[in-house]
Amino acid sequence: MTGATAAAIHAASASDVVAAVHDAAGRGGALRIVGAGTWLDAGRPVRAGAVPLDISALRGVTEYNPGDLTIAVRAGTTLAEVDAATAEHRQWCPLLPWGRDGGTIGATIATATAGPCAGALGLPRDLVLGAEFVDGRGSMVRAGGRVVKNVAGFDLVRLVTGAWGTLGVITHLNLRLRARPAVDETWSVAVERLDDTAVARIDALRLGPYLPLAAEFVNDALARHLGLGDTPQLLVRLGGNAHFVAAARAAVLALGSAAEHPGTAWASLRAAEPARASTWRESGAPSRWPLLARSVMRRGADGSRAVHAHLSLARGVLRVSTLLDTGDDPLRAGAAWRTSMRCVRERPAADDAGGDLTGAHRVAGADALARRVREAFDPNGVLNPGILA
Amino acid sequence: MTALAPAASSALAASLAAIAGDRHVLRDASSLLVFEADGLPGHRAHPLLAVLPGSRDEVVAVVRTLAAAGVRFVARGAGTGLSGGALADGVVLVGLNRLRRIVAVDAANRTATVEPGVVNASLSRAVLPLGLHYAPDPSSQAACTIGGNVAENAGGPHCLKAGVTLNHVLAATVVLPDGEVVALGSADGEAEGYDLLGAFVGSEGCFGIALDVTVRLMPNPERIITQLADFTSVDDAARATSAIIAAGILPAALELMDNATIEAVEASVYAAGYPRDAAAVLLVEADGAAAGLDDDARAIDAICRANGARDVRTATDAADRARLWQGRKKAFGAMGRLSPHLVVQDAVVPRTKLAELLAAIAEIGARHRVRVCNVFHAGDGNLHPNIPYDATDPDESARVDAATRDIMRRCIDAGGTITGEHGVGTDKLGYMEALFTAPTLDAMCRLRDAFDPARRANPGKVVPVHSCREWTGAAAWRAARE
Numbered sequence: 001m002t003g004a005t006a007a008a009i010h011a012a013s014a015s016d017v018v019a020a021v022h023d024a025a026g027r028g029g030a031l032r033i034v035g036a037g038t039w040l041d042a043g044r045p046v047r048a049g050a051v052p053l054d055i056s057a058l059r060g061v062t063e064y065n066p067g068d069l070t071i072a073v074r075a076g077t078t079l080a081e082v083d084a085a086t087a088e089h090r091q092w093c094p095l096l097p098w099g100r101d102g103g104t105i106g107a108t109i110a111t112a113t114a115g116p117c118a119g120a121l122g123l124p125r126d127l128v129l130g131a132e133f134v135d136g137r138g139s140m141v142r143a144g145g146r147v148v149k150n151v152a153g154f155d156l157v158r159l160v161t162g163a164w165g166t167l168g169v170i171t172h173l174n175l176r177l178r179a180r181p182a183v184d185e186t187w188s189v190a191v192e193r194l195d196d197t198a199v200a201r202i203d204a205l206r207l208g209p210y211l212p213l214a215a216e217f218v219n220d221a222l223a224r225h226l227g228l229g230d231t232p233q234l235l236v237r238l239g240g241n242a243h244f245v246a247a248a249r250a251a252v253l254a255l256g257s258a259a260e261h262p263g264t265a266w267a268s269l270r271a272a273e274p275a276r277a278s279t280w281r282e283s284g285a286p287s288r289w290p291l292l293a294r295s296v297m298r299r300g301a302d303g304s305r306a307v308h309a310h311l312s313l314a315r316g317v318l319r320v321s322t323l324l325d326t327g328d329d330p331l332r333a334g335a336a337w338r339t340s341m342r343c344v345r346e347r348p349a350a351d352d353a354g355g356d357l358t359g360a361h362r363v364a365g366a367d368a369l370a371r372r373v374r375e376a377f378d379p380n381g382v383l384n385p386g387i388l389a
Numbered sequence: 390m391t392a393l394a395p396a397a398s399s400a401l402a403a404s405l406a407a408i409a410g411d412r413h414v415l416r417d418a419s420s421l422l423v424f425e426a427d428g429l430p431g432h433r434a435h436p437l438l439a440v441l442p443g444s445r446d447e448v449v450a451v452v453r454t455l456a457a458a459g460v461r462f463v464a465r466g467a468g469t470g471l472s473g474g475a476l477a478d479g480v481v482l483v484g485l486n487r488l489r490r491i492v493a494v495d496a497a498n499r500t501a502t503v504e505p506g507v508v509n510a511s512l513s514r515a516v517l518p519l520g521l522h523y524a525p526d527p528s529s530q531a532a533c534t535i536g537g538n539v540a541e542n543a544g545g546p547h548c549l550k551a552g553v554t555l556n557h558v559l560a561a562t563v564v565l566p567d568g569e570v571v572a573l574g575s576a577d578g579e580a581e582g583y584d585l586l587g588a589f590v591g592s593e594g595c596f597g598i599a600l601d602v603t604v605r606l607m608p609n610p611e612r613i614i615t616q617l618a619d620f621t622s623v624d625d626a627a628r629a630t631s632a633i634i635a636a637g638i639l640p641a642a643l644e645l646m647d648n649a650t651i652e653a654v655e656a657s658v659y660a661a662g663y664p665r666d667a668a669a670v671l672l673v674e675a676d677g678a679a680a681g682l683d684d685d686a687r688a689i690d691a692i693c694r695a696n697g698a699r700d701v702r703t704a705t706d707a708a709d710r711a712r713l714w715q716g717r718k719k720a721f722g723a724m725g726r727l728s729p730h731l732v733v734q735d736a737v738v739p740r741t742k743l744a745e746l747l748a749a750i751a752e753i754g755a756r757h758r759v760r761v762c763n764v765f766h767a768g769d770g771n772l773h774p775n776i777p778y779d780a781t782d783p784d785e786s787a788r789v790d791a792a793t794r795d796i797m798r799r800c801i802d803a804g805g806t807i808t809g810e811h812g813v814g815t816d817k818l819g820y821m822e823a824l825f826t827a828p829t830l831d832a833m834c835r836l837r838d839a840f841d842p843a844r845r846a847n848p849g850k851v852v853p854v855h856s857c858r859e860w861t862g863a864a865a866w867r868a869a870r871e
């Protein structure tokens with residue numbers, strides 16, 4: 001196909017998607033799947049020349065039975081629409097992923113984007129019950145189902161969740177919902193120092209019975225940006241019945257000087273990543289959170305560029321965004337961070353790394369297997385080629 | 390692939406014995422007897438031979454030997470599976486029971502890495518001193534293995550709040566059927582890329598053999614409140630279940646037992662003190678942090694009474710709780726006393742349709758003159774309509790089959806699924822086409838082929854062979870050539 005940017009294809013139905021895939025495959029072309037387009041590249045560009053396939057018109061709740069705590073939605077439905085539909089019944093889809101609520105549910109699942117509540121309420125893989133998708137051969141697959149427990153057949157739902165569209169264009173989803181907590185409070189605690197005492201206190205909350213809905217360590221620059229204060233903060237969300245939250249609040253207040261915030265702080269944090277930023281994600285065993293936190297807590301700037309960092313305590317996942325000036329090369333801007341992270345990423349020697357699984361039976365990654373999976377679902381490389389490179 | 394000639398089979402046995410030792414390769418009919426059936430009644434299959442490797446290295450060597458010989462195989466844990474998944478018909482059976490080492494426990498991150506033959510309950514026992522447990526608790530937990538749990542994506546009463554096996558597995562080392570060893574998922578931070586671990590969980594032994602599994606451990610709850618609600622109608626109990634869920638309360642467990650089950654339990658050594666004249670009881674457990682737990686328990690009590698419960702009683706102490714649970718956990722055993730065989734199905738329906746489905750099941754049972762005992766994970770909508778029968782009686786067997794088919798049909802029509810935790814195996818192959826479209830089944834075959842292109846692992850299970858387009862094509866091609 002030529003280098004010229006072809007006009008976008010606007011799918012109005014799943015069969016339009018089937019037609020677009022067949023057409024692209026026939027021409028030896030490629031498609032770049034687009035939801036609301038709020039986070040298109042995510043630093044992962046698709047091969048040049050891929051035709052945008054816009055699925056944002058596949059929109060709306062198709063079935064919602066509050067008594068079952070499940071909902072069926074078309075993939076182009078925005079998170080805000082899902083939130084509005086479920087709020088009426090005091091329920092929610094607890095994904096609450098990083099990004100803006102104008103993003104689509106399809107993209108959230110395709111990228112397996114989690115958010116601050118994922119440690120307590122589940123990752124995308126834990127919350128998707130069924131998925132309809134069109135694979136790279138133009139086959140319409142209806143995986144999983146509507147019910148909350150299902151082991152019938154091989155798990156194609158987990159397969160497309162987080163595959164970044166490379167195994168199929170998701171057109172429709174069935175999701176598990178939760179009741180919104182009766183009481184929902186947000187507190188921030190200033191973290192001046194992360195010495196052993198502070199770590200032990202925070203660990204007591206992290207590992208104790210009063211599991212917060214979210215506990216996010218926020219560095220100084222991001223804390224300032226969010227109006228939480230000038231020092232690094234622990235932002236905590238408590239949810240449950242009144243007695244539970246009262247006890248959890250006491251555990252939070254014991255950490256240090258705390259301030260209460262409106263729940264909108266979470267939407268602000270989720271959307272804090274600016275349009276022009278270079279973002280890295282680091283993930284390690286949760287017990288090593290202090291290492292990750294210390295590396296970012298007061299490094300609010302990288303030269304002239306601001307650096308926003310936050311860390312999900314329960315999952316040990318750190319996100320670092322270097323804000324870019326126009327003309328900055330996004331890859332170079334984050335280089336310093338990547339180097340400083342290397343020490344954190346290195347695995348300590350496990351007690352029994354191989355056990356009796358000896359060198360002769362060396363464990364490979366699963367790259368070859370992943371390639372075979374890709375070929376089985378998208379043999380011609382039609383769907384988002386290059387995005388996972 | 391046809392059956393091995395006797396000479397080839399002896400040569401294979403010799404190679405396997407060189408790996409696992411003579412004692413651990415079984416060929417004669419009497420030693421293979423224990424491997425002829427699993428928990429699915431009325432089905433038997435004769436393995437070609439059984440090999441029982443003693444280490445992960447030996448498993449890899451065994452699988453590579455089988456790959457080199459182009460021989461098909463079936464992995465087997467404890468053989469408690471209820472869908473025939475571990476049945477090995479003329480192929481090699483790889484028994485994993487000897488791999489029962491807990492490789493590592495990471496208390497700080499609450500994970501454990503275990504070999505596949507570790508028995509579910511023994512893992513929780515081992516981490517008890519750390520105040521932790523492994524949450525998925527199939528009723529067979531005293532016998533079933535973590536490898537089998539992963540292969541079936543097993544559930545259990547406490548999976549309502551805690552989630553099923555899938556939600557508790559962080560990583561696995563897997564030997565693919567061609568002998569390649571791959572690491573799926575990540576125990577040290579979250580992995581990027583395809584969720585191949587998610588695809589492996591629940592693959593029923595068709596995607597390779599798990600050599601070790603890293604699971605999440607959960608803290609033991611500060612407090613547990615166990616309640617038994619007593620109903621004079623099954624319908625009321627089902628409605629109370631839906632109402633509890635709809636009210637946004639997420640109990641740790643919410644199990645329903647009907648009168649037929651109560652009778653079976655109370656007449657057995659597992660008698661739990663259930664009210665024998667109740668049409669149904671709900672066993673509801675709330676657990677977690679102490680603060681606020683009483684509020685949940687009070688709300689559960691109120692909803693049960695509002696939906697017609699005669700009485701709701703709370704377990705007075707740990708012994709009382711254990712007794713209430715024993716009846717539930719041993720219900721299958723108790724039913725076993727009623728007749729020689731027991732059909733155990735596990736279809737799932739939307740939770741708001743429980744009352745409707747239980748009425749339909751009662752009607753179907755009456756129509757086919759079979760006795761249905763319902764004991765199930767009500768909070769998940771995961772039915773277990775169990776039918777005690779005598780498999781040697783052809784008339785009764787035919788009626789049981791017909792009733793099972795009708796129940797499945799109703800569950801599918803209600804927007805449900807055919808299995809919530811026991812797997813498809815061989816038992817539910819016949820329903821797959823009613824549940825999934827042809828392109829969906831074909832996609833499942835393609836996924837299997839990515840893991841096992843030669844289709845040698847647990848052949849013939851999960852997806853009907855004729856649903857795999859390319860395979861069907863190959864068969865047609867071969868037929869045309871002959």
Ligand SMILES: Cc1cc2nc3c(=O)[nH]c(=O)nc-3n(C[C@H](O)[C@H](O)[C@H](O)COP(=O)(O)OP(=O)(O)OC[C@H]3O[C@@H](n4cnc5c(N)ncnc54)[C@H](O)[C@@H]3O)c2cc1C
Nearest residue numbers: 466467468469470474528534536537540543544594599810
């Ligand atoms: C009384 C009773 C109660 C039960 N209650 C429940 C329940 O509450 N919830 C529930 O989910 N199930 C339940 N089951 C079903 C059964 O116990 C589970 O499916 C269990 O996970 C099977 O484990 P196993 O070790 O016995 O596996 P097996 O029966 O030996 O094998 C099951 C499948 O797993 C595969 N397999 C085994 N090990 C491996 C491995 N290492 N790698 C790859 N594949 C492997 C086999 O090939 C087979 O397909 C119950 C069964 C009984 C008899």
